[in-house]
Amino acid sequence: MTVEFTTDTDVSTPTTGGVDWEHLTSSRPIAYQAAAVSVALELRRAVSACGASFSALHILAEAERYCSVAAIGYMAVANDSKPSASAAALQRLRLFRDWRDNWDAEGAPAPDLGALEVASNLLGFLKSYPVEPIAMLHASGLPMFVLNFTGGEGEITVSGDGAVDFVLDLPDGETQAEVELEFDNQSLPVQLHDVLTRLRAIAQHER
């Protein structure tokens, strides 16, 4: 990935150059200050190679903001090309809020708004596990997630009182299921956390 920039040594002679972003990301994680300095040095080298001059102090003063803006720009473009599974699931949950009674043409009730809120919060905890949550709506109007993961699949359903049911078919052939688990919006129910942690361990072992 090359981050391109343009700098004017004077108003009539714009100069272009580039910073090799891979040089920074290859040494991830990197201290913010060190990253800004690395960018500054690359900027100065690139500008010099173009036959222009640039104040080192100006570079260092601007490097931190440039590094931040360039990083945001790079990540914004990267995010633009590929939304995360959790972001896609969140969007579907938002869409469900506008659905009315009989949304399935078979008499299903309108989605339970309280349950949608709980599902949205639950999503914030699911993203750290190797599962792809697909948000769906049960015929009862309650939200659920179909979980796709390597070697298995599962479902999590949120009930109207904020409780959670789940069933997961794990890659090792075992099925884990629990119903009516309390979810306090502060952390996953212990049983769900434990089985997803086990799934993460299986996934890491297979890598």
Next chain:
Amino acid sequence: MPQFGSWKPIHDTHAIQLAAITVTLNEPVGDLTFRKALNNVNPIAVELGLTEHAPINPQLPPQIQQFLNVSSPMQGMSYVRQSDGRIGERAFINRESLRFEDFEYIRWSPFKARAQKLLGDAVSEFTGGSSVNNISSEYTDVFIGLVGDQSDVSEVVNANSPLIAAGAFHSKASWHCHMGWFEPIDEHCRRLVNVNIDVADNLLEEKINRQVRIKTQTFDQFGQDGYAEYSNNVSWERLSYHLDSSHDRLKSLLRDILSPEAALAISLP
């Protein structure tokens, strides 16, 4: 996709590219406290999925090193959770600060809960050896122009917003605006508010990719400049109150910056 005019937020449901919480101490902690905190944080980070751990040990070129005071071989530890090859979440535990970053923000409640789980014990450990200077909350919201250099910035931000310098604003050119001020919170605490707005034209495949980046940040500062110090160390429970208060304040700041159409696109009430 919540497109509005010639813009869209970076995500389909919101524009938050980064949410972060930082706790900064008055003095760096000693080795024993630091190592004890890391021993507590390491397994919690793994449990939360931040499985890539690395010491923070900047290797700077000699011509830069001479100007920087790097007195210890290990300044901190970083923790990363990758998501499809990108950083999903990241945390830094340094000798005088603790920071949690979320690049996949979903909702405030799980974000704050995960930050508390990761940093709460470390904060308690650190305030045994130092004291809290400030706790910072920040959001970076990004909007992407869809028609290159013809994307009109006035569709995203309110040109008449009191948080935008009138002399800086331009509808179709790059500009930057920074504002900062203090707000009293209580007898112990004042809040520094920062608003940074960047309008940048990034080049991507030889095309202009105009973006509006809005960073809103608060620093709740304790016991400074005439504000009374707490008799006890600042606890996570106390910090939690400030986080919730800051969250509401940051939302109101963004509301004051955005156009009605942009606010609607990201469901900002």
